[in-house]
Amino acid sequence: MDLKKLRCLVLDMDGTVYLGNRLIGEMDKTLAALRRHGIRLCYFTNNSSKNAKDYEEKLTRLGLYDSRDTVYTSAMATVSYLNAHHRGKSVYLLATPTVREAFLEGGIPLTEEGADIVVLAYDTTLTFERLRVANEHLCRGALYIATHPDMVCPTEGIPMPDVGSFIKLLEGSSGRVPDVVIGKPNALAGEAIMAAVGCAQEEIAMVGDRLYTDIRFGINAGFGSILVLSGETTREMLDASDVTPSLVLDSLNDLPALLGITP
Ligand SMILES: [Mg+2]
The missing domain is CATH 3.40.50.1000 (HAD superfamily/HAD-like)
Incomplete structure (x- = not known):
C-alpha cells in the first residue's frame, strides 16, 4: 500500500x-x-440490523459524519447482489422492520410462502415462528444467503449473538450452510x-x-x-x-x- x-x-x-x-x-x-x-x-x-439512515444519525450524533461521507451496510450489499444475480426471485427475509423496508425499496419481492431464496440478516426482532418457517424453506432447497458471518456483535458488556451464531443454529436444524455470505x-x-x-x-x-x-x-x-x-x-x-x-x-x-x- x-x-x-x-x-x-x-x-x-x-x-x-x-x-x-x-x-x-x-x-x-x-x-x-x-x-x-x-x-x-x-x-x-x-451490521445488517439497521439501515444507512440509522447509522448517519448515530455518526452525526457522535460528530463523525459529514455530508460528503458514504454509509454502506451488508444489507445494502445484499440488495445489490440480489438485483444483479437473482432479479425477480422471491425472498423469505429474516430482518428488522427498517431493513425489511430497505429491501422493499430496493425492489426485492418478499414472500412468506414458496420462497426461492432465504436471506438471513441481523434480525434483532427474530421470533421462533420466523426461524421455524426459514428452516422449512431451507429444508425444501431454497437458495440460502447470509448478510455477514460475524459470530457476535460488540456491546459495552457481553457481546450479543450475531448472524454467524444463527447460521450455526440453522445448520443444526436444516443441515444447510449459506450458499453465499455477502458482507x-x-x-x-x-x-x-x-x-x-x-x-x-x-x-x-x-x-x-x-x-x-x-x-x-x-x-x-x-x-x-x-x-x-x-x-x-x-x-x-x-x-x-x-x-x-x-x-x-x-x-x-x-x-x-x-x-x-x-x-
Ligand atoms: Mg469492528
Whole structure:
C-alpha cells in the first residue's frame, strides 16, 4: 500500500471509530483532518440490523459524519447482489422492520410462502415462528444467503449473538450452510464501494479492528488494509494470525501524522 496514493478510507465503525457510544480518542478531529486533506470516507459495516439512515444519525450524533461521507451496510450489499444475480426471485427475509423496508425499496419481492431464496440478516426482532418457517424453506432447497458471518456483535458488556451464531443454529436444524455470505470479508461489496466513492483500488484502504472480516475484506477487494488495535484484535492475536495487514496502528488517530497532516 502506497500512502501517497491514498484518496479514500473505508471505515469499520465499532472498535475503529467508536466503542459503543464513546469516541476512540479525538476521532472527530482526526476524521475532519483527513477530510481536509482530501480523503473520502466510506463507512462500511457488516451490521445488517439497521439501515444507512440509522447509522448517519448515530455518526452525526457522535460528530463523525459529514455530508460528503458514504454509509454502506451488508444489507445494502445484499440488495445489490440480489438485483444483479437473482432479479425477480422471491425472498423469505429474516430482518428488522427498517431493513425489511430497505429491501422493499430496493425492489426485492418478499414472500412468506414458496420462497426461492432465504436471506438471513441481523434480525434483532427474530421470533421462533420466523426461524421455524426459514428452516422449512431451507429444508425444501431454497437458495440460502447470509448478510455477514460475524459470530457476535460488540456491546459495552457481553457481546450479543450475531448472524454467524444463527447460521450455526440453522445448520443444526436444516443441515444447510449459506450458499453465499455477502458482507466483509467477501469482496462482493468492493465494486459497489469503488463506484460510490469514485476511486481506484490502489487509492483505497480498508480500516478495521477485525482481521477475519475487515482486513481480509481489504485484501480480497484489492484495497490496502489498515488494522487498528483499538477494538477486538490484540498484538498477540495479530502475531498468531496468517492475515497480514498493510499497516498496523494503535488507533486511526495515528494516521494523520503518517500522512504528514498537522492537526
Ligand atoms: Mg469492528
